[in-house]
Amino acid sequence: MSHNENGFKMRQNEKTSKITIDIVAQKSGFSRATVSRVLNRDPSVKPATAQKILRVVEDLGYTPHSMASALSGGKTKTLAILLPDLLHEYYTQLLAGADTTAEEHGYTLLLKTRNTRKVFQELVEGGRVDAFILRYAGPASFDEDLLKYLRNRRIPYIVIGTPPFLDTHPAVMIDNIGGARLMAQHYGVHGYKRILFITGPDHSNDSKDRLYGFKIGLSEKGVDPERIVVEEGDFSQRSGYEVAKRCLLQDQFDAVFAANDSMALGVIQFCQDRGIRVPEDLAVTGFDDTFFAGHLQPPLTTIRQPMYEIGVVAVLNLLRVMEKGEQVESRVILPTKLIVRRSCGCNGEPMELSNPTT
Amino acid sequence: MSHNENGFKMRQNEKTSKITIDIVAQKSGFSRATVSRVLNRDPSVKPATAQKILRVVEDLGYTPHSMASALSGGKTKTLAILLPDLLHEYYTQLLAGADTTAEEHGYTLLLKTRNTRKVFQELVEGGRVDAFILRYAGPASFDEDLLKYLRNRRIPYIVIGTPPFLDTHPAVMIDNIGGARLMAQHYGVHGYKRILFITGPDHSNDSKDRLYGFKIGLSEKGVDPERIVVEEGDFSQRSGYEVAKRCLLQDQFDAVFAANDSMALGVIQFCQDRGIRVPEDLAVTGFDDTFFAGHLQPPLTTIRQPMYEIGVVAVLNLLRVMEKGEQVESRVILPTKLIVRRSCGCNGEPMELSNPTT
DNA sequence: CTGAAAGCGCTTACAG
DNA sequence: CTGAAAGCGCTTACAG
Numbered sequence A, B: 001m002s003h004n005e006n007g008f009k010m011r012q013n014e015k016t017s018k019i020t021i022d023i024v025a026q027k028s029g030f031s032r033a034t035v036s037r038v039l040n041r042d043p044s045v046k047p048a049t050a051q052k053i054l055r056v057v058e059d060l061g062y063t064p065h066s067m068a069s070a071l072s073g074g075k076t077k078t079l080a081i082l083l084p085d086l087l088h089e090y091y092t093q094l095l096a097g098a099d100t101t102a103e104e105h106g107y108t109l110l111l112k113t114r115n116t117r118k119v120f121q122e123l124v125e126g127g128r129v130d131a132f133i134l135r136y137a138g139p140a141s142f143d144e145d146l147l148k149y150l151r152n153r154r155i156p157y158i159v160i161g162t163p164p165f166l167d168t169h170p171a172v173m174i175d176n177i178g179g180a181r182l183m184a185q186h187y188g189v190h191g192y193k194r195i196l197f198i199t200g201p202d203h204s205n206d207s208k209d210r211l212y213g214f215k216i217g218l219s220e221k222g223v224d225p226e227r228i229v230v231e232e233g234d235f236s237q238r239s240g241y242e243v244a245k246r247c248l249l250q251d252q253f254d255a256v257f258a259a260n261d262s263m264a265l266g267v268i269q270f271c272q273d274r275g276i277r278v279p280e281d282l283a284v285t286g287f288d289d290t291f292f293a294g295h296l297q298p299p300l301t302t303i304r305q306p307m308y309e310i311g312v313v314a315v316l317n318l319l320r321v322m323e324k325g326e327q328v329e330s331r332v333i334l335p336t337k338l339i340v341r342r343s344c345g346c347n348g349e350p351m352e353l354s355n356p357t358t
Numbered sequence C, D: 001c002t003g004a005a006a007g008c009g010c011t012t013a014c015a016g
Helices: A007-014 A021-028 A032-039 A047-060 A066-071 A089-104 A117-125 A144-152 A176-190 A205-220 A237-248 A261-274 A291-295 A307-324 B007-014 B021-028 B032-039 B047-060 B066-071 B089-104 B117-125 B144-152 B176-190 B205-220 B237-248 B261-274 B291-295 B307-324
Strands: A078-082 A108-112 A131-135 A157-160 A171-174 A195-199 A229-232 A255-258 A283-288 A301-304 A331-334 A337-340 A351-354 B078-082 B108-112 B131-135 B157-160 B171-174 B195-199 B229-232 B255-258 B283-288 B301-304 B331-334 B337-340 B351-354
Touching (some): A021 A032, A021 A047, A066 B066, A078 A089, A089 A108, A089 A307, A089 B089, A089 B108, A108 B089, A117 A144, A131 A144, A144 A157, A157 A307, A171 A176, A176 A255, A176 A283, A176 A337, A176 A351, A195 A205, A195 A237, A237 A261, A261 A283, A261 A291, A291 B291, A307 A331, B021 B032, B021 B047, B032 B047, B089 B108, B089 B307, B108 B117, B131 B144, B144 B157, B157 B307, B171 B176, B176 B283, B176 B337, B176 B351, B195 B205, B229 B237, B237 B255, B255 B261, B261 B283
Parallel strands (some): A078 A108, A078 A131, A131 A157, A171 A331, A195 A229, A255 A283, A283 A301, B078 B108, B078 B131, B171 B331, B195 B229, B255 B283, B283 B301
Antiparallel strands (some): A301 A337, A337 A351, B301 B337, B337 B351
């Protein structure tokens, strides 16, 4: 039963039966238990034995049935990733990073974008996954009970983003404060004083941190942080547009800093519609550095967060937690940097600014 | 054992044992078999019985172990989706559509972006999924043997895109020819004659169809399709830039039509770098209508394909195939439309043009 | 309409 | 270092 280039067709012709561990056992002359052991790299098996068995596995093109091994105590080798949606670049980059890293380590991702309690429960009770990656995005996405539940059941997990929980959980976050502070300092060099800040939705801690960091940077530059105007958006392009419409026509501003790029885009669109020149009449900046930021007119000055890398780090740390058991210290904060383009009023070459230490 | 708002905590306290079908059987006074039947909506069960059992299921918060049911002949309720990557908007939109639709129907997606034969085999032999969604993207992503293999094993699948296979497989495609033809006709109204067409990679049938449709439209407008210049790209922004550099400095063109938006973007960037005005000196158009297309300067005229909907239709049709067995006629072609913005030389309001019938 | 029993394909103590 | 056996939690003929 040799193997040619076309391993598939051969099997089709046999067609007879699914190849099971028992067949491997029989052909190799060892027991099912021993075959299982070599498949799971049990070091107690004599190397020569392992050799022989592996050879048969190879010849037969045997692949263990993952459902069976999961049921009998093995692992599923799959990770659940819970995301609010896939429509924003932030989430897809995250997913791409997580997926690539998971595959590199032999894991598969199970994607869920409807994070109801029921979905969650089915994943856990159904024994479908070994661990969870949870992107926190507001109260609706999941609550602390869910995390406690996972913890009690000893199911490894990691959360992405800044949840408003008092308790600490394994998490990967970004330096929102440092990034926004950089922006404030840059506003300082431009001398902007009359500033509009557009927040994300009320529950977003990421947004809160950005505002906080921005205020810190402002006072460092001698601007009274309490004098800026703060308006609430919801991270959507539309909300940026709406806030702009509501505020820009009333008061006179030097600059607006939106808590993400989408809202900054909304602001810029409003300006275009009303003939407000950016950045001559008004500077506009964002947060994220999504793909379109660099292609806007004018190109958007923004804070870059490493979206893809967040996904990578999340699975890497989750894997560590899975290996070493629950009590691995696993909170990481990834750096952000200021990407200076033209919407802030600069007009030279694009440049990047990082925090000295964060 | 009533259920309060916090179903999770309660279970934590019991902590004792996982709730299995046997526990449900015992508490309800029926056999395991009967419980299984009601869970699987077997119509032979007496309604009153089903009622009682369901009540117990509810009270206990019982969730079947999916690995166990999969192993014993049930379904996994999961669909594998194989994508070349997640970096391009095309794929993520596709994924978003597929994911939403799958969840609506009680399915979960298993995502794979490394489509090696090994990965494929593990999914099939490992019994991890009920069916496959395959995005065809060139020879490396998968070959016809794989499809035959699935077919022989009676594993439902659907392919997305236009594969170069002679044999027919369930598939969802888009009207590449019709879309490109629309573009050609629009070029006709602008009177463009000296035209550069940038293709995708050699193996891309989507690209070939776009070129084909474009030529048809051209001749309909009295332009000799053999006089246009055709250059090969690979769908990347960089390749668009490179082709532009190679060609635009040599010959004089009225317009370039790139087989996707990314390459069009590359061309526009090159023009910016060299001070070539778009569309005054050169019209540039693309294909896809990705998010950034409308935000480019000038906004990109392009052909819109319904990326999200492709994902939706793919799982819907796959579900039909799964229900009705293999021989469901299931090939669909989704329409495309011309989105006129400004990069083609128009300067009015944006507008859309569809094929009368496709 | 319902139940007892076999079986899905593995893993893992328990012996030796 | 290896094997026989029990068991994971379900589904599905087979009887009745």
